[in-house]
Amino acid sequence: xxxxxxxxxxxxxxxxxxxxxxxxxxxxxxxxxxxxxxxxxxxxxxxxxxxxxxxxxxxxxxxxxxxxxxxxxxxxxxxxxxxxxxxxxxxxxxxxxxxxxxxxxxxxxxxxxxxxxxxxxxxxxxxxxxxxxxxxxxxxxxxxxxxxxxxxxxxxxxxxxxxxxxxxxxxxxxxxxxxxxxxxxxxxxxxxxxxxxxxxxxxxxxxxxxxxxxxxxxxxxxxxxxxxxxxxx
Numbered sequence: 001x002x003x004x005x006x007x008x009x010x011x012x013x014x015x016x017x018x019x020x021x022x023x024x025x026x027x028x029x030x031x032x033x034x035x036x037x038x039x040x041x042x043x044x045x046x047x048x049x050x051x052x053x054x055x056x057x058x059x060x061x062x063x064x065x066x067x068x069x070x071x072x073x074x075x076x077x078x079x080x081x082x083x084x085x086x087x088x089x090x091x092x093x094x095x096x097x098x099x100x101x102x103x104x105x106x107x108x109x110x111x112x113x114x115x116x117x118x119x120x121x122x123x124x125x126x127x128x129x130x131x132x133x134x135x136x137x138x139x140x141x142x143x144x145x146x147x148x149x150x151x152x153x154x155x156x157x158x159x160x161x162x163x164x165x166x167x168x169x170x171x172x173x174x175x176x177x178x179x180x181x182x183x184x185x186x187x188x189x190x191x192x193x194x195x196x197x198x199x200x201x202x203x204x205x206x207x208x209x210x211x212x213x214x215x216x217x218x219x220x221x222x223x224x225x226x227x228x229x230x231x232x233x
Contacts, residue, residue: 002028003118006047008038008064009080010056014103018051021107027114035059039067047075049117051110054081054092062095069096076117076162080105089202098163099189099199116190120166139175140232142211142219144168151211158210163188167203168211171220171230180227204228 005027009015012033019031030041035056042050042064050068052061065077079092079100092100099113135147141154149165151158160168166188171179181200189199204220212218221229 002026003049004028004030004045004047005114006038006041006045006050007031008033008035008051008056008061009053010034011053014053018107018110025111035061035064038064042068042073042075048121049114050075050077051114052077052079052097054079062091065092065095065097074162076121078110078113078117090206093161093164093203093206096161098161112190116188117162119190120162137169137172139172139230140217140219142172142230144172153211153213154216156213160207160210163203164207164210167207168230171228174230176229176231178223178226178229184227
């Protein structure tokens with residue numbers, strides 16, 4: 001069964017090239033050129049994944065993302081951005097995006113990100129004869145309900161994107177263990193973007209802002225030159 005992609009990109013050359021590449025890769029693509037068309041198509045077609053250019057005239061990609069999330073739409077969203085500063089990437093995550101790719105990009109990287117988003121969005125069927133895994137994880141005053149995809153710190157519920165929750169769940173299930181960059185990339189994105197990528201550092205930084213609340217003991221720690229771990233001090 002074909003996965004459906006809603007692609008919103010105002011640059012005609014990029015839109016046509018990416019639409020063709022996605023179609024050849026086996027996706028069914030709806031391509032639009034602005035945010036208003038993107039919202040209408042999202043409401044009409046309920047795609048499996050959305051690819052949004054940040055910089056579009058009128059209603060831009062960030063606004064489209066905010067509207068969909070405000071409506072309770074949890075469709076995975078991949079942002080395309082020419083802005084490479086950390087603050088600009090964080091703006092996309094804050095709007096509710098699940099991942100981003102900086103322009104200019106390799107189409108194979110877009111494919112890899114989409115595959116990872118679709119894998120995480122798909123329900124995982126129970127295997128015959130396997131015991132059920134407890135969906136509740138507690139580390140210090142952090143609690144995650146994996147089945148409901150909800151998390152709390154000291155009784156305060158955390159507002160997390162899909163990728164942020166997946167990353168926090170991975171760290172919590174391996175509490176006290178240092179996970180290296182390659183392991184995290186493989187488990188969360190399904191692809192190691194290499195030592196030059198800042199993608200993981202951006203997500204860790206943003207996750208810290210939500211998890212390590214003011215007045216609480218930090219739980220997310222960097223082990224320089226190795227990776228990250230979640231533990232009490």
